[in-house]
Amino acid sequence: MSDTLSPTSSTAAVPSAPPLDSRATRLRHFWADYRRSPAALLSLLVIVVLLVLSFGAPLLAPQDPYDMAALDWLDAFLRPGEVGSGGYTHLLGTDNAGRDMLSAIFYGLRTSFVIGLSACALALAVGIVVGLTAAYFGGRIEAVLMRVVDLQLAMPAILLALVLVAILGQGVAQIILALVVAQYAYFARTTHGAAKVERGKDYIEAARSTPLSTGRVLFRHLLPNVLPPLIVVATVQVASAIALEATLSFLGVGLPLTEPSLGSLISNGFKYIHSDRAWLSIYPGLFLMVTVVAINLVGDQVRTLLDPRRAT
Amino acid sequence: MTAALQVRGLTTRFDTRAGAVTAVNDVSFSVDPGRIMGLVGESGSGKSVTGFSILGLIEAPGRVTGGEVLVEGQDLRALPPDEMRRMRGRKVAMVFQDPMMTLNPVLRVGDQMAMAVQVHDRVSRRAAWDRARSALETVGIPAPGERLMAYPHQLSGGMRQRVAIATALLHQPAVIIADEPTTALDVSIQGQILAEVRRLADDTGTAIVWVSHDLAVVSSLADEICVMYAGRIVESGPAERVIAAPRHPYTRGLIASVPSSHAPGGRLPQIPGSTPQLSSLPAGCPFRPRCDRATDLCVTEPPRVAAAGRTVLCHHPLEVAP
Amino acid sequence: MSLLTIDHVSKRFTRPTGAIVRGLEKLRGQTPKRTVHALTDVSLEVARGEVLGIVGESGCGKSTLGRIVAGIYAPSDGAVTLDGAPVARESRGTVDKLTTRVQMIHQDPFASLNPRMKVGETIAEGPRQHGLIPAPDLRDRVAALLSQVGLEPAYADRLPHQFSGGQRQRIAIARALAMQPDLLVLDEAVASLDVSIQAQVLNLFLDLRRDLDLTALFISHDLSVVRHVSDRVAIMYLGRVVELAPVAPLYDAPQHPYTQALFASVPRLGEGRARFHPIKGEIPSPLDPPPGCAFHPRCPFAGPRCRTEVPRLKPHDSRAVACHLHDGGTGATTGTSEAA
Numbered sequence: 024m025s026d027t028l029s030p031t032s033s034t035a036a037v038p039s040a041p042p043l044d045s046r047a048t049r050l051r052h053f054w055a056d057y058r059r060s061p062a063a064l065l066s067l068l069v070i071v072v073l074l075v076l077s078f079g080a081p082l083l084a085p086q087d088p089y090d091m092a093a094l095d096w097l098d099a100f101l102r103p104g105e106v107g108s109g110g111y112t113h114l115l116g117t118d119n120a121g122r123d124m125l126s127a128i129f130y131g132l133r134t135s136f137v138i139g140l141s142a143c144a145l146a147l148a149v150g151i152v153v154g155l156t157a158a159y160f161g162g163r164i165e166a167v168l169m170r171v172v173d174l175q176l177a178m179p180a181i182l183l184a185l186v187l188v189a190i191l192g193q194g195v196a197q198i199i200l201a202l203v204v205a206q207y208a209y210f211a212r213t214t215h216g217a218a219k220v221e222r223g224k225d226y227i228e229a230a231r232s233t234p235l236s237t238g239r240v241l242f243r244h245l246l247p248n249v250l251p252p253l254i255v256v257a258t259v260q261v262a263s264a265i266a267l268e269a270t271l272s273f274l275g276v277g278l279p280l281t282e283p284s285l286g287s288l289i290s291n292g293f294k295y296i297h298s299d300r301a302w303l304s305i306y307p308g309l310f311l312m313v314t315v316v317a318i319n320l321v322g323d324q325v326r327t328l329l330d331p332r333r334a335t
Numbered sequence: 336m337t338a339a340l341q342v343r344g345l346t347t348r349f350d351t352r353a354g355a356v357t358a359v360n361d362v363s364f365s366v367d368p369g370r371i372m373g374l375v376g377e378s379g380s381g382k383s384v385t386g387f388s389i390l391g392l393i394e395a396p397g398r399v400t401g402g403e404v405l406v407e408g409q410d411l412r413a414l415p416p417d418e419m420r421r422m423r424g425r426k427v428a429m430v431f432q433d434p435m436m437t438l439n440p441v442l443r444v445g446d447q448m449a450m451a452v453q454v455h456d457r458v459s460r461r462a463a464w465d466r467a468r469s470a471l472e473t474v475g476i477p478a479p480g481e482r483l484m485a486y487p488h489q490l491s492g493g494m495r496q497r498v499a500i501a502t503a504l505l506h507q508p509a510v511i512i513a514d515e516p517t518t519a520l521d522v523s524i525q526g527q528i529l530a531e532v533r534r535l536a537d538d539t540g541t542a543i544v545w546v547s548h549d550l551a552v553v554s555s556l557a558d559e560i561c562v563m564y565a566g567r568i569v570e571s572g573p574a575e576r577v578i579a580a581p582r583h584p585y586t587r588g589l590i591a592s593v594p595s596s597h598a599p600g601g602r603l604p605q606i607p608g609s610t611p612q613l614s615s616l617p618a619g620c621p622f623r624p625r626c627d628r629a630t631d632l633c634v635t636e637p638p639r640v641a642a643a644g645r646t647v648l649c650h651h652p653l654e655v656a657p
Numbered sequence: 658m659s660l661l662t663i664d665h666v667s668k669r670f671t672r673p674t675g676a677i678v679r680g681l682e683k684l685r686g687q688t689p690k691r692t693v694h695a696l697t698d699v700s701l702e703v704a705r706g707e708v709l710g711i712v713g714e715s716g717c718g719k720s721t722l723g724r725i726v727a728g729i730y731a732p733s734d735g736a737v738t739l740d741g742a743p744v745a746r747e748s749r750g751t752v753d754k755l756t757t758r759v760q761m762i763h764q765d766p767f768a769s770l771n772p773r774m775k776v777g778e779t780i781a782e783g784p785r786q787h788g789l790i791p792a793p794d795l796r797d798r799v800a801a802l803l804s805q806v807g808l809e810p811a812y813a814d815r816l817p818h819q820f821s822g823g824q825r826q827r828i829a830i831a832r833a834l835a836m837q838p839d840l841l842v843l844d845e846a847v848a849s850l851d852v853s854i855q856a857q858v859l860n861l862f863l864d865l866r867r868d869l870d871l872t873a874l875f876i877s878h879d880l881s882v883v884r885h886v887s888d889r890v891a892i893m894y895l896g897r898v899v900e901l902a903p904v905a906p907l908y909d910a911p912q913h914p915y916t917q918a919l920f921a922s923v924p925r926l927g928e929g930r931a932r933f934h935p936i937k938g939e940i941p942s943p944l945d946p947p948p949g950c951a952f953h954p955r956c957p958f959a960g961p962r963c964r965t966e967v968p969r970l971k972p973h974d975s976r977a978v979a980c981h982l983h984d985g986g987t988g989a990t991t992g993t994s995e996a997a
Contacts, residue, residue, distance in 0.1 A: 052352065162750055225769040229829075232729045232761050233783040233836065234754040243782070247773040377851035378822075491939050521714035522878065526922030526935035533930075548851065551881075555924035578927055592856035593926050595881035599904055602860050603885070606853040609821045 056328050063324035066317035073314055077132035084126035085111050088283055095121045103302055115306045118291060124303065127283045128310050134284040135314070138195060139265035142202035146264075147257055149203060150210020155241050155249075157211070158218035169215060175208040184267055188276045198277055202264050213256045217249035251329045258322035262315045269311050285311045337408050338365040339542030340389070340427075340510040345402035347381075347388045353614040358384040358397065360566035366510070366542040366559070371533070373557030373574060374546045375589075379610050381566040382546045386512045389544070390429055391419050407509050425455045428503035432515035434495040437502060438487040444498055445483030452505050470501040473539075475531045493524035500532070507539060514546045529556050550593060554578045562586045565611055565621035572645030580655040582640075582647040584626050620650065628653075659702035660872050661726065661840055666735035668696040668721050690944045695721040696732075697896040700970075703840070703872060710887030710904070711876040714919075716943045717893040723844045723876045727761035728754035739840065757787050760833035764845035766825030770817040770832075777803075777813025780832045789837060802831040807861060823854035827861065834865070841873040847882060855882070862886060880923050884908055892916045895951040896943060902976030912978045915952045950981065960987030 058064055076083060086109065087093055098107040098121030106112050107121070115124035153172065157165040175183065187201035221227065222245065230240045265285075271277035272286025279287065285307045292303025347359035358381045366372040376382040388399050391411060404411040406426050411419060423429075431437060439447050448467035449460060458466075464483065471479035474497045487495055496516055503511050513532075517525040533556060536543050547553050553560060554574055561571040562583065570583040581587040588606035590596065597603055608625040617623055619634040626633070628651045640647045670693045696718040703709045711719045724730045726737055731747035738744065745754045763769035770779060777799045784790040790798050800810035806827040817825055826846065833841055843862075847855040863886065865871060877883050883890055890907050892900040892915065900913040911917045918936040938955040941947055947954055953963040962981050970979040981987045 160751075225763040225765060226771045228729055229761065229763060229769050229832070230771070232727050232754060233757070233786075234728070235782060235786055239782065239786065243774065244771050248771070377853060493939065521940065522880075523714060523919060523922045523936040524939070526924075527937075529924065530935050549924075550852065551924045551926045554926055555928065555930060558930075574930070589852055590926065592852045593881065594856075594859065594885035596926060597885070599885050599887075600863065602863060603856040605856040605860055609823060609854065610851065 053328060057324060060324050062320055066320035066324075069313060069317040070321065073132060073310075073317075074136065076129050077136050080126070080129035080133050084123070084129045085109070085113075086123040086126040088122045088127040088130050089281070091281075097121065098123075100300060116300075116302055118288075118303055119295075122283075124288075124306055127288055128285070128307050131283040131285045131288050131307060132310060132314070134195070134278065134282060135265045135268060135286075135311070138199055138202065138268045138284070139261045142199045142206065142264045142268075143257055143261045145199065145203045146206040146260065147210050147253065149207040150212075151214050151246065151249075151253070153207065153211040154214025154216075155218050155245055158215045158222050159237075159241055159245065165215075168211070172208045172211045172215075175205075176212065180205040180263070180267060181270055184271060185274070185276060188271055193277065193279060195278065195282070198268055198271060201271075202267060205267065206260055206264060209256055209260055210253060213252055214249055217252050218245055221245055221248045255322060255326040255329060258318055258325060262318035262322070265318075266311070266315050285314075338405070339368045339370075339407060340544065341365040341403075341405040341408075342385075342389060343403040343405070345385065345388055345399065345404065347384055347393055347397060347399050350396040351614065356613040357566050358613060359388055359399075362402070362563075362566075362568055364559075364561050364568065364571060366544060368509070368542050369536050369540040370558045371536050371543045371545055371556055373553030373560045374544055374563060375548070375550055375553050375560060376563035377548060377589075377610055379565075379613065380563040381613075382548075382563045383514050385563070386429070386514050386544060386546050389510075389512055390423055390427055392429070421455070424451065424508070425506040426508050427510045427512065428506070428508045430496075430499050430503050430511060430513040430516045432518050434492075434499035435487065437499050438495060440487055442486070443483065444485055444487060444490070448483070448498075448502055448505065451502055455506055466505060467501075470504050471498070473504060473535065474501045475527070476501070491524075493520050493528065496520060496528060497531070500528070500535075504535070504539070504541070508541060510542045510544065512544045512546070515548070516545075517552065518547070518549070525552070532556065550578070550589060551595070562589070565616055566613060567621070567648060568646075569622065569648045570646070572643075576645065580653075582645065582652040582655060583622075583649050584628050584651075584653065585622050587653060588625075620648075660705040660707075660740060661701075661703040661874070662736075662738045662741075663699060663701040663722070663726065664736045664738070666696055666699045666722075666725060666732040666737060667694075668718070668725060668730060669694055669733045693943045694896050694946055695943060696725070698735075699893075699896075699898055700735075701891060701898065701901070703874065705839075705872055706870050707889065708866065708871075708873045708875055708887045710883035710890040711874060711893060712878065712880060712883050712890055712919075713893035714878060714940055716895060716940055718896040718943070719876045719893050720844055722893075723761065723842045723874060726840070726874055727759055727842045728752065728756065729761070757783070757789070757836050758839040759842060760836050760838040760840075761842040761844065762826070762829050762833055762846045765849050766822055766829050767817075767849075769829050770825055772817050775814055775816060776820075776828045779817075779828065780813070780835045783832065784835050784837075787836070790835075798835070799831075802835055803828075805834070805865070806831045807857075821854075822850055823857055826850060826858050830858075830861065830865070834869070839872060841871055842876070843873060844876045845878065846875075848877065848879065859885060880908075880920065881925075892919070895941060895946050897951065897979065898970055898977075899952065899979045900977070901970065906976060912973075912976070912983060913952075913980050914956045914958055914982070918955075950979075958982055958987060962986070962988040 095108050098117050099119050101107050101113050101117040103114060103116040104112060107117060113123050117123055153168055157168040184201045184205045187204055188197060191197040191200060227240065227244055230244050268277060268284060269286030269289065272284050273290040275290060277286055278284045288307035289304050295301065296304050343363050345359055345362040346357065348355050348357050362385055364372065374382045374385060387393055389404050393399055411422060414422065445464055445467055449463035452458060452463040452466050467483060468479045471482055476482055476497050490498065517528050532543065535541060545553060545557055557574045559571065560574045560577045561568045564585050570577060570581065570586045577586065578590060581590055591604040592606065594603060606625050611621055620637040623629045623633040632650045637648045637650050640649065640652050672691045674691065699722060701709065711722060713719045721730065725732050726744065728745035729752065731745050731752045736743060739756060739758055744756055744759055745752050780799050780802055781795045785792065785795060799813050803810045803812060808824060808827055820828065847858050850858060859882065875883060875886055884904055887904055889901065889903050891898045892913065894915050900916045911920055921934045922936055936955055941951065949965045950963040950968050953959040956963065968979045968981050968984060970977045971984050973983065
């Protein structure tokens with residue numbers, strides 16, 4: 024055979040990879056598509072503003088609502104726009120303890136975000152492990168795990184969370200734990216569905232027949248490929264975790280008023296809902312609604328863009 | 336004799352992020368009644384898009400931007416949409432690679448074939464079923480009565496494809512466009528279908544455009560061959576002449592790549608490089624970067640050389656004995 | 658002595674059904690067949706340095722055979738051994754592959770590479786896990802493998818979607834070679850590629866075979882591709898090997914009626930408009946294979962014996978055929994006259 028037939032000649036046969044999108048360009052395309060929806064763009068902006076306000080609360084809020092010493096009984100029930108003893112305008116008024124509502128809402132929002140995000144992250148982690156294990160091993164393990172998940176999904180999340188908080192007691196950690204238990208099932212179901220599809224693909228078979236360790240197949244091969252649908256579920260679940268926490272606090276089993284979350288603020292103001300002090304409930308309620316709606320709108324847009332059936 | 340199908344200057348573009356790409360570029364050919372034209376090309380050559388363009392089945396972001404499609408002398412492109420729909424299925428029919436594209440999984444084969452009859456002809460249900468039965472007989476399906484009562488999933492892949500072909504034949508169309516119809520089938524079943532299709536063309540006078548990537552299949556079935564590359568027909572002519580003495584360097588390379596034409600174990604002559612992206616075609620001849628005959632001249636648009644019933648799109652066509 | 662021994666291997670797949678479905682079936686008084694006989698009593702040997710081609714149509718069991726050899730499935734009966742050691746072991750429903758010396762190349766290079774893993778990592782992870790290559794040398798080894806399969810070493814940092822089909826198949830080959838296998842299983846490895854790209858990959862395979870003295874099981878439905886790369890070929894039909902012979906005699910004079918019919922149905926380039934002689938009838942379902950010789954309902958020479966007795970794969974000189982025609986006749990008059 025002539026020297027043109029050596030393996031190097033094969034190199035010449037493949038001059039270059041076709042010019043296809045890199046990860047950065049794909050992100051850019053994703054962003055370009057995302058921007059096309061004004062509602063989604065506005066929602067994203069709202070979320071960013073709310074995140075800044077809530078986590079920047081110690082710097083941005085006029086008052087520290089946790090500091091009982093800073094509260095003045097004389098400032099109780101100031102109407103929105105009135106100036107209190109601190110010498111500044113209470114834009115959203117004050118509550119029965121003389122707490123500046125705007126500050127309380129910023130701090131409350133922070134609690135809501137912390138609880139929503141961490142509960143969701145933990146639920147995601149638990150859900151992934153359960154879903155991947157079930158999909159990968161199949162058989163009896165799958166049957167048991169997924170039946171438990173199905174059973175839980177058949178039950179309203181709020182009911183489960185209520186029971187758990189009643190058992191565990193009040194506090195941020197307890198609420199997060201209750202939310203994780205109530206929500207991991209959604210992640211487990213989604214992970215299981217996606218992983219079941221990916222599990223049947225050749226690259227998993229190739230990895231198994233190399234053979235690679237089970238852990239590596241699960242977390243380096245299966246997991247990265249089931250993440251996209253989970254991102255969508257995660258955004259929606261953050262919103263529902265925030266709403267769930269607010270509900271628990273509203274019902275009085277969540278956080279005490281000394282650690283204000285949006286739910287406890289609404290609950291506190293609810294006593295006055297029929298009086299002329301209805302703003303005590305309405306403003307935290309509005310913030311809660313805007314937050315949940317904005318997160319859901321962002322989630323919707325991400326879902327639309329990640330839909331594989333969408334023509335690109 | 337009027338050609339059953341005559342395509343002139345057909346051009347189809349797709350708007351993509353990378354700009355407009357021309358998937359079908361100035362494609363012209365004609366097929367006489369009872370003849371089979373093999374449209375051959377590799378993936379991305381535009382052969383399937385050509386078939387879809389002929390039937391007006393191109394959807395956004397694609398659109399047919401130019402050319403004529405004459406079926407028995409009538410230009411389909413000039414027809415209003417509803418008349419075009421009437422032509423489809425009656426004068427021109429399509430057979431897809433996956434027969435489930437045409438078969439409805441929840442209806443009996445007989446019911447959907449009868450419906451296909453009644454779309455165009457006002458006949459009784461009974462008469463429609465009779466026509467469905469005789470269409471199945473035409474494509475060599477044993478016990479057609481039983482098959483009519485079956486649901487598509489109860490049939491094998493080969494049988495479903497026969498049903499799809501029979502459905503295409505219901506109105507004795509002038510032209511059938513078949514897009515890779517035997518690619519998913521086993522060789523023994525493919526052989527059966529090729530034999531039936533050849534007989535059908537001869538007996539019914541239907542013109543058939545057989546779109547395929549498989550040179551061997553096309554060469555054993557077709558009367559004429561058009562070879563497509565990067566959206567253009569680079570060579571066309573009588574099947575046996577094109578296969579025995581290709582004039583375009585691409586056709587020659589394609590034929591040489593088939594293992595059966597070489598001694599086992601030896602190296603196969605290969606076309607270097609890979610199929611070009613339509614969005615980034617080189618100037619001039621699209622085959623130039625992979626061609627061993629390319630010269631400076633090839634940066635300009637290649638000329639269409641026509642002689643003795645064959646056309647070649649090349650500056651330096653291979654010489655063959657006349 | 659042969660490198661790979663496939664010893665009386667059978668593989669059955671049973672579709673699991675829940676109690677509700679079973680109950681419904683009992684009510685309707687019908688129990689559909691649930692066991693697929695994918696492979697029945699297959700015995701083959703592959704010598705070191707040999708390429709054995711496996712040819713057959715859908716349902717013939719060639720892919721199942723490849724997966725058993727590659728340690729993805731375990732056989733229901735029989736054993737697959739490499740130098741006498743089993744390839745895989747089944748325990749409690751899961752298959753454990755016991756060797757790294759058999760590697761597989763899949764049909765569809767768009768499905769066989771993890772879309773979210775850089776190709777360099779895809780190639781390196783196997784040898785790293787099994788300590789086949791010292792960690793400091795991994796990068797260089799990946800670069801060398803990439804250029805060995807005809808790709809730029811710099812491509813190691815790209816993701817699979819940046820490559821064409823032919824290039825991806827080269828990456829899959831590099832991944833397999835990285836494990837320094839004694840045996841490659843190629844399952845329809847060029848079937849999804851365009852003809853011109855297929856020729857490139859076949860050339861690469863022939864180069865590698867020459868340079869690395871590879872042993873391979875080359876599974877394909879394409880008779881001309883198998884002829885081009887194989888030393889011996891096994892023809893399979895409905896889970897059994899019906900004919901086994903070196904390439905030249907097999908293609909010159911096929912012995913089994915199925916092989917003959919298969920060769921006759923394949924359209925060949927350069928023979929002009931064909932006069933087709935297709936095999937009549939359909940391929941039977943492996944859920945319900947016919948009794949006796951599985952090919953008898955489609956065989957023009959079938960006699961009474963073919964309908965009841967399964968023909969064994971009997972060696973004749975360097976080849977073997979599983980047909981009563983070559984083993985004392987079928988009981989039909991046409992058959993006996995042809996058997997000699």
